[in-house]
Amino acid sequence: DPNVFERLTRRPLLPDVMRGIEAAAAAGLFIKINVVALKGVNEREIPEIIAFAHGRGHDVSLIEVMPLGDVDEDRIDHYLPLSAVRDELAQRWTLEPIAFRTGGPSRYVRVRETGGRLGFITPLTQNFCGGCNRVRLTCTGRLYMCLGQNDAADFRTLMREGADDAAIDAAIDEAIGRKPKGHEFRIDRRCAAPSVARTMSATGG
Template sequence: GDIEGDRTDQYLPLSAVRAGLSDRFTLEDIPYKTGGPARYVEVKETGGRLGFITPLTHNFCESCNRVRLTCTGTLYMCLGQDDAADLRAPLRASEGNDLLHAAIDEAIGRKPKGHDFVIDRTRNKPAVARHMSVTGG
């Protein structure tokens, strides 16, 4: 689809989601961790856990330990940045893994401290043109 289109109508703040859920359920923040970016609550009425991933309203970059490798050999160090490393060239350039390991190490060294998910509401365009679904996010 059109990735340059207006995405401001697709944004739903966590506060609105929690307010809607709180009309029916009691949500309690819990310290449960999985190593991923979700922050969890317990739904008191069911005893279940519910995780929220909120890159715009509650940034999780400080705890991100993830990179994404596409099926075409492109390594994205951040879903919210355009920077990527092509791992095909070092993979094809040698029968050994030294060049590939060096390329991965160099790419990981470029992993940013934050993302650019912010949608510019004056121009209605995201700072990152690539949808997360391109890399499976």
């Protein structure tokens, strides 16, 4: 729905995105479409998006909304547990668990009727922190050890001060050693403020 796309992205550019997907496919690139499931916004489009992607040989990963950054709308109102989405999809299709992994947090099934892979990223309903192996380096040189925490290591300053490879390696080891056991995401009426002030676009993905 172009209107839903524009509401979410604040840009009327759905045709551009569709052309980009087509160009990537024509170039032989592997394509996975990530979809944040939002109650009352795009939940009814999820089966259509899956059918669209699988019909073209692309993977899909569904993601629970995460409390990152201040936004105009209340995340509590739009929080949609993927357990509920999966139950609804199971009424439509046969979801077969598979061992496929990408090294990330997505847990995959194969949709028998489409033949495509469908992933579920569930930071809230099925915490995956125990197996998380991800860190994120921003364009400003800050290394975040957890998407749901504020702790970060400043590599820009380190490199501008002339640190050699050994010092940088040591700083990476020290930062990884601070990787927490879990995030602090909470979505409920008692925690109205976002768990982390920075937005996803500021962190990068």
